Amino acid sequence: MKTKIYSIIAIILTVTMWGLSFLSIKITLNVFGPMTLATLRFLIASIILFVVMKIKEPETKLQREDVKCMSMAGIVGVAIYYCFENYGVKYISSSQASLIIGTIPIFSLIVDSIILKNKLSFNNVIGVLLSIFGIYFIIGGNIRLESNELLGYIFMFGAVFSWVFYNYATKELFEKYSQLAIVFYQIVFGTAVLIPFALFENNNWHLINDVVIYNFLYLAILCSAISYVLYMYALENLGSTVTTLYLNFAPVVTVLGGYFIFNETISKNQMIGVILIVLSVYVVNLKISYYDILKMIKSRRVNKKSYKIDSK
Template sequence: MFILIIEIVQDYDIIKHADRGKIMKTKKALAYITLISVVVAWGISFVSIKVVLDAFSPVAMAFVRFFIATVTLIIIKQFTNKEKVNKEDYGRLAVSGIFAITLYFFFENNGILRVSANSASIIVATLPVAAIIADKIFYKTKISRLSVISIIVSIFGIYLVIGKDVVGGSLSGYLYMFGSVIAWCGYLIITKPLFKKYSNITITTYQSIFGTLAFIPLLPFETINFQMINGNIILNLLFLALICSSFGNFGYNFAFKELDVGISTLFLNLCPVVTFIFSFFILGETLRFSQIIGSIIIIAAVYIATKPPKVQSELDDNIKKADLN
């Protein structure tokens, strides 16, 4: 909530006449605190989903979670941004919302139901690499040599993480998790033109509305075990809805705006580490040695792939020189 206060208060004269230097330092410090908070929340979210799935089926949980999150986002938008949407953009917002909310969480929740929270978070960590591939296919974006190397290395890391689980019967869980990665790439491709026209809060709110509504036709096939619902499950569900979905996205974009791309991405790569710590203490999950090595490889590959363009160009030049030698 402190993020919203900063954003709103900046519009008042007391801020306009204050020491701008001190304000910028305060915002930067707040950005770091926010970024750390978001990374911890998103890392824990895989554990929370696992807990809530004891009482809710995957789609039922997603609907309740995003119903709460959507109402919260609508309230936030009313106080911070009353931006209007053009009629011709509603279709794109609806389809992108279905990809970002309905399809993504249909696949992710079903995946987490079948594999460990650790493994799920590691597969989702490949999203930046998958996004680079999707951007190349649909927008003909140039891929640097470094990104190509990162993609190949991350595939090897995925192989180490999945390993014996495929033979052991967890293949469907991993397929669901890869489905969530593909759905998120679809969301990025469809949403890209909207980023130039609307603010993040406007896009997120409308996508949440359409994505939540798209769950409704699936609800007759879903179940909720009311006897299993207790205080712990309710708290985890509220955590997912309010912290991870409503404030998480808003907070990350606030931090992303105040800090550079490299710092934001570096912190985000720590999500699987947070998941590992909390899943160990709360769920009693552990990782095989090969999965730990695979996780490190994936995180390193994603970090390299998301380096700023200038750094990528310099590293590419070094690779070319090495090839010539």
Template sequence: MLTDQTGVNAFTREQLLANIAMIITVALWGVSFVSIKIAVNEVPPITMALVRFSVASAILWVIIRKFEPSAKLQKKDVPRMLFAGCLGVTLYFFFENTGVKLTTASNASLIVTIIPILAIAMDKIFFRTKVSAIQLLGIGIAILGTYLAATANGEVDFTSATFRGNIFMVLAMFSWSLYTLINKSFHNKYSGLALTAYQMMMGTLCLIPLSFFEHAEWRLFSLTVLCHILFLSVLCSVVCYLLYMHALKKLDVTITTVYLNLVPVIGVVSGHLFLSENVLPIQMVGGLITLLAILMVNFEKYASRGFMVGQHSCSAGNKPGKKF
């Protein structure tokens, strides 16, 4: 029977609420691929991202002025913050929205799993971070899994729209991984909320000129698509982020990692249920291989550091592919 003396590992009410927050977050992030697929079939990819993040940026601006009014952006950080916003919002969502338009929501959600592995690999390349043998093995396994998930039949076919969409998704993952590395220098200067708010606003501004390249496709979109875009803006880009920040403060990082690995599973299931998408067995195997690699790398990483509940901090760099 649990008592107040059980210690930091007791399943407290706060931890229960944090677990519920993670369940809601991964469920909505998983389903978000379906909403993106529906929206980009009617609204051009960049334009859709612009509408989505204009709404989300406005909401986050109100939140940060209310709860962190002293969070000021230093002038010397503006260039790097702008570059990060371009990578994490402008480029990432251009690649992702275009990728989802060409491929399936299920394929897109499977490919998103490679973000943690790419982040480790790029950390090694750019920052000379020490990588263990287990992590190297995990990177190799993840590359194999991603190849299977992206090619389906093991063949590279650039004439296939689905394959090109998968490549766009891989490019999106590279963009986000670089974004997380750039954010390393900001972690001790800005809160996760401030980072996300400022970078989202800057990335949204960069989307404005790019959206004019799609002006020939501009038209009024349906109420259904508007609802999907608002779902992505309000719930996926704002509410889920706030829930995720709360969970990171209460749960061990290995627990949140396991939860995040459920996003592609939910993405595949929702793609099948709502869009009648089919996923080839070899793609499922590829996705499972990548998930195995991520679990192996993360458990080895955090077990070696001896992480305990509440010992990690929340930052923008901790978020997954569907962090906004």
């Protein structure tokens, strides 16, 4: 029970940091190009995690037979995902980008049912539907598909599919490695792939100031190093379906962060969307479903009838 509670706390902290990260990405992209931003933040994260690995797990080594799986997960979950995400945030608002990331649980459930043949429970279906309606209300139903905006949406959905694949590619690694080791090796592989692309990118170095530096450090230390370890801990103990459903909180955090940090107004529709998204996560985690309740009611009626018969 304690493990589940700790895992839920871990994923809530992770989603909070990742939700606010969209605001920081928007700020830092004024200076760094999308590939450069991803490279620098994960380069710093790699150094931090290397030190932690040497202290916590000095004997841990990546086995040759796991290099392919670990590198593939790192390339997709770090290099490709953040390439898509950074370019997406460049062309659309941070709130819109975060909202699309909120669809990851929907695609995860669908992939679960197709690849793993997992039957969707009633709670999962209701949770997905609530999530879809919540995202619709937050967007407001007014998506303008202009050239750059459409490109931004395409990039963000590329990030969504990358993350779904990343979750499945990482699953089998839990049997042999700790969360810390998995995150470290994946970030190293992802960063190695990003570096060549960043070298040919133009950056506005002259625009660097304290605000940009603070937001960059937040992305590098909290969002890239610490939050990844927390996410892996939650993923191992809660499973990919439940864990990714918590990602629905990211747009909620982004919208609230925009309100308190950038003084952005929250409309009535957005508030409805926030409530629906929170409710969707709650419904999916309910141990009892609508069908269970019906069975209980039916069973109770049967028991009452049998009691009347016996009394006669």
